[in-house]
Amino acid sequence: MTTSHQEEFALLARAAEGDxxxxxxxxxxxxxxxxxxxxxxxxxxEAALDVTQETFITxxxxxxxxxxxxxxxxxxxxIAVNNCYDHLRRNKRKPADSLPEHFDQADPFxxxxxxxxxxxxxxxxxxxxxxxxxxxxxxxxxxxxxxxxEVAQALGVPVGTVKSRLFRGRRMLAERLGEPxx
Amino acid sequence: MRSxxxxxMEARVREALGSLDPISMSETERSDLRRAVWSEIRxxxxxxxxxxxxxxxxxxxxxxxxxVVVGGVAMLDGASGDGDADALFALSxxxxxxxxxxxxEDGDDRSTEDFRGGAVEQPETxxxxxGGGQEADPISIPPDLTAMLRRSAExxxxxxxxxxxxxxxxxxxxxxLEGLTPFATVTVGDTDYQAWKPDGEEVGPxxxxxxxxxxxxxxxxxx
Numbered sequence: 001m002t003t004s005h006q007e008e009f010a011l012l013a014r015a016a017e018g019d020x021x022x023x024x025x026x027x028x029x030x031x032x033x034x035x036x037x038x039x040x041x042x043x044x045x046e047a048a049l050d051v052t053q054e055t056f057i058t059x060x061x062x063x064x065x066x067x068x069x070x071x072x073x074x075x076x077x078x079i080a081v082n083n084c085y086d087h088l089r090r091n092k093r094k095p096a097d098s099l100p101e102h103f104d105q106a107d108p109f110x111x112x113x114x115x116x117x118x119x120x121x122x123x124x125x126x127x128x129x130x131x132x133x134x135x136x137x138x139x140x141x142x143x144x145x146x147x148x149x150e151v152a153q154a155l156g157v158p159v160g161t162v163k164s165r166l167f168r169g170r171r172m173l174a175e176r177l178g179e180p181x182x
Numbered sequence: 183m184r185s186x187x188x189x190x191m192e193a194r195v196r197e198a199l200g201s202l203d204p205i206s207m208s209e210t211e212r213s214d215l216r217r218a219v220w221s222e223i224r225x226x227x228x229x230x231x232x233x234x235x236x237x238x239x240x241x242x243x244x245x246x247x248x249x250v251v252v253g254g255v256a257m258l259d260g261a262s263g264d265g266d267a268d269a270l271f272a273l274s275x276x277x278x279x280x281x282x283x284x285x286x287e288d289g290d291d292r293s294t295e296d297f298r299g300g301a302v303e304q305p306e307t308x309x310x311x312x313g314g315g316q317e318a319d320p321i322s323i324p325p326d327l328t329a330m331l332r333r334s335a336e337x338x339x340x341x342x343x344x345x346x347x348x349x350x351x352x353x354x355x356x357x358x359l360e361g362l363t364p365f366a367t368v369t370v371g372d373t374d375y376q377a378w379k380p381d382g383e384e385v386g387p388x389x390x391x392x393x394x395x396x397x398x399x400x401x402x403x404x405x
Binding site: 035 | 200201212226381
């Protein structure tokens, strides 16, 4: 366990004993990345905010169960991804039904910006169309920069399964983004 | 796909994903999130969640109700003491919550007296045996356990459970659990199992119920 992991483990242990300040520090460290993963998974800002909230509430309540076998961040990702899965099960609709906020921020008079925005939309939609297990693997590995063992811990599956999901997810993305040989 | 093609494809995908704008919360959303989290935590029962209730305590609760149910079953069936395997099934909405016994078969009234001192007489349900001529399954589920879970599944199908109120976050997606949803916790002896049902399906007489060991997320039985 690295020093950073030890510090976070200690913070979570204090949170488990009811230290709200300790948990606030954990939350501040991870809230943006957890939200980003939820946003990529759900493609719905309101839902992502709800699931992020749910993730931290669950983390606080389950803090006493955390044994330090992984980084706190990995553990939080695991809770978040599972909460996203639950949300998707509960709301069986096409995920990308609301535009991510950045589309509204682009300058509509700049051709380049419009083209870039359209391309990003295409990528967002391709990502959102992946099966949720593939999507989670791609988001954690390719967008969050997690290693294969970290992704495996976060998803609770063997590394081999992560490799397989990553390969299939990337290939589907390539196909949907117009790569015939993908 | 050739290795070179694969690397190229992966690089293109990573590049595409890397072109997406970073996502972050606005300051308002961030402060709203923190406020909502703390509001929820403070409004709930004393947090954080207490340590799990020891199995002996759960067993005490289960057996206390068992005493009542055994009598009821005996009266209804007129068949108590038929020498069938002992079975004790308890379903609960959450670990440590009130326990509801949904099925019990026992030929005598042992194990129903005083368990407060902790000197609990172990019911035979804890003596998992590989005997009985049943073929072992791939993860070596004891036949007794399989029989108990089968009976537990029958009770679940007749509605003898309290729906889960809290989301289960400890079992990640596994291929075997694809398309399934956890809906109850089943306690057999001193061990809890999660009961999963097909997504969107009401539990009924024909529902296939999958039992999952929450510690390992392994499927232990599908009935």
